[in-house]
Amino acid sequence: MDPHLLRTFVAVVDHGSFSVAASALGYTQSAVSQHIAALETDLGTTLLTRRPVAPTPGGARLMEHARPLLLRLDAARADLARLDQAPAQGLSLACTPLSRTALLTAPLPGEGPHLRVLGREETLQAVTAGEVDLALVDGAAAPSDPLALADIGPLTTLRVAEEPLALVLPAGHPLARRSAVRLADLSEAHWIDAPDTGIPLPRLRVAAGSDGFRARTTYEGTDVLMLGALVAAGHGLTLLPASAARLVEGVALTGLSAPHLVHRVEVVHGRLPEGPARVLAERLGAGA
Amino acid sequence: MDPHLLRTFVAVVDHGSFSVAASALGYTQSAVSQHIAALETDLGTTLLTRRPVAPTPGGARLMEHARPLLLRLDAARADLARLDQAPAQGLSLACTPLSRTALLTAPLPGEGPHLRVLGREETLQAVTAGEVDLALVDGAAAPSDPLALADIGPLTTLRVAEEPLALVLPAGHPLARRSAVRLADLSEAHWIDAPDTGIPLPRLRVAAGSDGFRARTTYEGTDVLMLGALVAAGHGLTLLPASAARLVEGVALTGLSAPHLVHRVEVVHGRLPEGPARVLAERLGAGA
DNA sequence: GAGGACGCATCAGCATCGCTGATGTGCGCT
DNA sequence: AGCGCACATCAGCGATGCTGATGCGTCCTC
DSSP states (O other), X not given: OOHHHHHHHHHHHHHTOHHHHHXXXXXXXHHHHHHHHHHXXXXXXXXXXXXXXXXXXXHHHHHHHHHHHHHHHHHHHHHHHTTSSOOOOSOEEEEOGGGHHHHHHSOOOSSSOEEEEOOHXXXXXXXXXXXXXXXXXXXXXXXXXXXXXXXXXXXXXXXEEEEEEEEEEETTOGGGGSSEEEGGGGTTSOEEEOTTTSOOHHHHHHHHTOSOOOEEEEOOSSOHHHHHHHHHTTSOBEEEEHHHHTTOSSEEEEEEEESOOEEEEEEEESSOOTXXXXXHHHHHHHTO | OOHHHHHHXXXXXXXXXXXXHHHHHTOOHHHHXXXXXXXXXXXXXXXXXXXXXXXXXXXXXXXXXXXXXXXXXXXXXXXXXXXXXXXXXXXXXXXXXXXXXXHHTSOOOSSSOEEEEOXXXXXXXXXXXXXXSEEEEEEEESTTOOOOOOOOSSOEEEEEEEEEEEEEEETTOXXXXXXXXXXXXXXXXXXXXXXXXXXXXXXXXXXXXXXXXXXXXXOOSSOHHHHHHHHHTTSXXXXXXXXXXXXXXXXXXXXXEESOOEEEEEEEESSOOXXXXXXXXXXXXXXX
């Protein structure tokens, strides 16, 4: 399981093609084919169906391991690389769109803090690679349970805030009259897949223990109001933290009765340098 | 950062010698030397001091990444390997010594459950590799915070139980008269390093934000009463969950005032097959 | 239904890599 | 000061992994 082979495998799955993965990686198609063949004989399973190129069940399983593994490798590299460099001045942080509210409650210490809003994966990668001192990440979890974040490095997480989740429906939707809905009953509904703004659909599958929650519409972006507008226009349902959901116009809101899920924000950091970053981390964690 | 190079690096650090690491890995000393040289030029830092062979600061940092990375690689291998095999019948679980109590509260479902008591690392590895369905892991954490477990794979953790931590002192120790002690005041005390039975000392360093907590005595084993006997005999201090500490004879117990730490047990599992394993996981998690 | 085109598999050849065994070198111990 | 141990270096050889060319099966087109 050479990382090069894993990288090629991931590229092939992402691109859905040996040859375009090859050109993306700067290899020849022949090399990519040999990489995949090497992986398959090494692991003793076929990983991909050809024509169309798609992961087999075993390949899908490998994908779950491969990406975090590669992320972690890169993180280790980056961590070592910035050992020699002088520690950056000031405070830099990254956060996912829905963790924004938590940030408002704590004043930012230090001068000229630098803030980036990113998707979940990128946020974690940024803090692991040391590009930012702190990160705020949000997600759905059982009350007082930690978020299940991709494990890509030695990170510390601290609970910052929790609030109820709201199911966002188009105004006039039949379910809007109910005060609470069971998640499992919604597995066959039309969902909007907004992995970086709402709750990722795979997370719902795990929570409901169901195989449904297939996306009808996908939304790539970090704007909550845009996501709300998609719901209002009838493109599908989504889950949002109650405080954010209340800002959306033209939709109805409902609670979730089972399983009991809340929206949770956590602050994530690696080794914290003394200074504003540590101050902010303690302030955010203490407010919880 | 070829995994082979990382593996030899870890072996060299573990053995404190190029040549014995070489024979342990089945390489020649020359190959090991070249591996380390390759890693060092690749990362642009010296990783080891020679004579004596010990990790430099950079090397120590790399060690923090390397071991989880290799564990995760092995876990991915094992996960893929057991995809083809028939799912094992029955229920098998692993637990750390101090998580035993949590197990007593829930009857084991199914027939002929198989139980193993292991250290923390081995327990996690067992569940990641799919050798056992469930694992119970204990540790110290802030109240209602999750344990900071080594991240070696896609695992789900659920809180099972929390109880106070007790500082275990030899009877007649001057601190025994105090009702509570600050952890930071104990950084220079004599501690027993019992990573698999008590709380690992590195964990205390993190909790107290101190560089102390150096081991005077080390204890390798999983017997709590033996650890207690070492304390009673004056070999050093240790922290135990209150319920276990009360069973030790010839010692005095005291609370910890700051930071507020509790002993916590979590159930850890990967993909749960339907059946007794899932039943038990739900039973354990629900009792929390 | 036949022809063509596209895309993955296979093959031969060659450069490079990574191992071994031998030798060099520097530190520490006596 | 000298010896010896342990890591570094070197030459050489086998194995690895890449490229470019070719083969082959599938799907699309007419």
